[in-house]
Amino acid sequence: MxxxxxEQLILHYYGEEEDGVAAExxxxxxxxxxxxxxxxxxxLNVVDSLSVPEPGAEYAERVWKRIEHRLPARRxxxxxxxLPAPWRWAAASAAFAALLVAAxxxxxxxxxxxxxxxxxxxDLQAGERILLVAVGDYLERSxxxxxxxxxxxxxGPLDISSEQERAVxxxxxxxxxxxxxxxxxxxxxxxxxxxxxxxxxxxxxxPSRLSPNELEKLRQRLEAEGILFxxxxxxxxxxxxxxxxx
Amino acid sequence: MELTDLAFxxxxxxGDADAFRALVERHGRPLFRLAFRMTGNQQxxxxxxxxxxxxxxxxxxxxxxRASFGTWLYRIATxxxxxxxxxxxxxxxxxxxxxxxxxxxxxxxxxxxVAMSGEVRERVAEAMDELSASERxxxxxxxxxxxxxxxxxxxxxxxxxxxxxxxFRAVQKLRxxxxxxxxxxx
Numbered sequence: 365m366x367x368x369x370x371e372q373l374i375l376h377y378y379g380e381e382e383d384g385v386a387a388e389x390x391x392x393x394x395x396x397x398x399x400x401x402x403x404x405x406x407x408l409n410v411v412d413s414l415s416v417p418e419p420g421a422e423y424a425e426r427v428w429k430r431i432e433h434r435l436p437a438r439r440x441x442x443x444x445x446x447l448p449a450p451w452r453w454a455a456a457s458a459a460f461a462a463l464l465v466a467a468x469x470x471x472x473x474x475x476x477x478x479x480x481x482x483x484x485x486x487d488l489q490a491g492e493r494i495l496l497v498a499v500g501d502y503l504e505r506s507x508x509x510x511x512x513x514x515x516x517x518x519x520g521p522l523d524i525s526s527e528q529e530r531a532v533x534x535x536x537x538x539x540x541x542x543x544x545x546x547x548x549x550x551x552x553x554x555x556x557x558x559x560x561x562x563x564x565x566x567x568x569x570x571p572s573r574l575s576p577n578e579l580e581k582l583r584q585r586l587e588a589e590g591i592l593f594x595x596x597x598x599x600x601x602x603x604x605x606x607x608x609x610x
Numbered sequence: 611m612e613l614t615d616l617a618f619x620x621x622x623x624x625g626d627a628d629a630f631r632a633l634v635e636r637h638g639r640p641l642f643r644l645a646f647r648m649t650g651n652q653q654x655x656x657x658x659x660x661x662x663x664x665x666x667x668x669x670x671x672x673x674x675x676r677a678s679f680g681t682w683l684y685r686i687a688t689x690x691x692x693x694x695x696x697x698x699x700x701x702x703x704x705x706x707x708x709x710x711x712x713x714x715x716x717x718x719x720x721x722x723x724v725a726m727s728g729e730v731r732e733r734v735a736e737a738m739d740e741l742s743a744s745e746r747x748x749x750x751x752x753x754x755x756x757x758x759x760x761x762x763x764x765x766x767x768x769x770x771x772x773x774x775x776x777x778f779r780a781v782q783k784l785r786x787x788x789x790x791x792x793x794x795x796x
Contacts, residue, residue, distance in 0.1 A: 370778070370782060371778050374777065374778055374781050374782075377781075378752060378753075378759075378777075380758065380759055403785060403789060403792070404781065404785055406788075406792045407781075407784055407785040407788045407789065407792065408753065408781070408784070408785075410730060410734060410788055410791075410792065411734055411737075411738075411753070411784055411788075412753075413730075413734075414731070414734055414735070414738075416642075416643050416646045416647065417646070417652050419639065419642050419652075419656075423638055423639055423642065424634055424635040424636075424638035424639065425635075427634055427638050427656075427659055427660060427663065428631050428634050428635070430660050431634070431660050431663050431664055431667075432627070432631075434664060435627060435630070435664070435667050436667070436668065437625065523661075523693055525665075525689065525693055526664075526665050526668055526669070529669065529672075530668075530669075533672070572693055573693065573696075
């Protein structure tokens with residue numbers, strides 16, 4: 365007779381085995397497996413008896429009072445911010461594509477004196493504006509992560525896992541914008557984005573808890589490279605260009 | 611996902627703090643239970659719950675509305691608990707403190723806890739502390755939270771096979787650690 369493995373007995377205990385009837389039948393016939401299963405049940409019953417303290421009826425209220433003033437303001441502007449991050453990029457791309465199609469149709473069917481070159485210029489301007497909005501927003505979010513780390517004040521280990529998660533997203537977005545900038549020949553933008561990507565990558569590869577020394581080193585690096593200043597300057601230029609394309 | 615969770619999440623994404631408060635009220639207590647099982651300490655559990663909601667607020671834009679908000683929140687709380695446990699282990703190693711009683715739940719005594727002998731409680735807490743972070747997490751989610759292994763894998767962000775093996779290893783370790791005690795008691 366083949367005995368049930370410990371893994372099969374564990375799955376049986378949790379009701380996740382493939383053939384519960386066969387396992388039950390085997391346990392009824394096999395003393396060895398029944399003894400092993402009994403031992404498993406007793407151990408898990410003892411673990412079960414560790415109780416959880418009752419946090420009280422007002423627990424949720426208490427939690428809320430503690431976190432309410434610590435919630436950073438969310439940017440409640442426009443429907444696009446209600447979308448998850450990947451969808452924001454998709455929405456921007458869709459808007460760009462729709463503009464191109466609309467511009468094409470307008471040029472094809474609307475009889476006005478504008479020349480094709482003018483229409484193409486308008487398309488390009490619209491596309492450029494969408495890209496500028498996206499890059500401007502991207503730079504702001506990157507800046508926020510870096511500022512949070514640069515201004516963190518902690519005497520003990522600092523948990524930066526949240527900043528790391530945001531940095532991971534920013535790195536993948538960065539590549540898109542950097543490649544676009546390189547493609548359009550905007551070397552200055554591509555260069556700052558390249559530097560920013562390296563800083564963000566370092567943050568994502570750091571331990572999730574930074575000691576005060578590690579935090580200080582990171583702060584010094586941010587200062588030495590002047591990356592925050594570069595982002596601010598680039599962000600400001602982008603906003604200016606964005607205004608000019610309106 | 612319940613429709614109301616989704617409605618609150620959508621409002622909260624637009625900056626509606628009251629909508630987020632409703633999510634705190636709905637999920638606060640289950641999250642506390644999970645955090646307590648993970649950390650074994652009431653104060654730590656409360657810290658984990660607060661930090662989880664703060665992270666959730668900051669990351670609401672990343673939440674995929676096709677998923678369950680509760681599962682997503684559990685994932686955040688699990689990560690917060692793991693961070694805390696790793697930090698605690700490091701601190702404990704640094705200060706050479708090896709008193710297992712320090713890892714015991716610190717809440718007021720309940721009738722069950724009083725009824726349970728101190729020795730058994732200590733051994734269970736010790737055995738739980740011997741589990742690796744992923745084993746403990748998988749075990750807590752499967753055993754105490756009643757999640758199916760597939761859901762455990764979603765929270766842990768791993769394949770179901772990996773989650774299953776974490777549960778196996780956890781149960782095997784617990785059984786072996788507690789067996790001498792149980793045999794002695796019989």
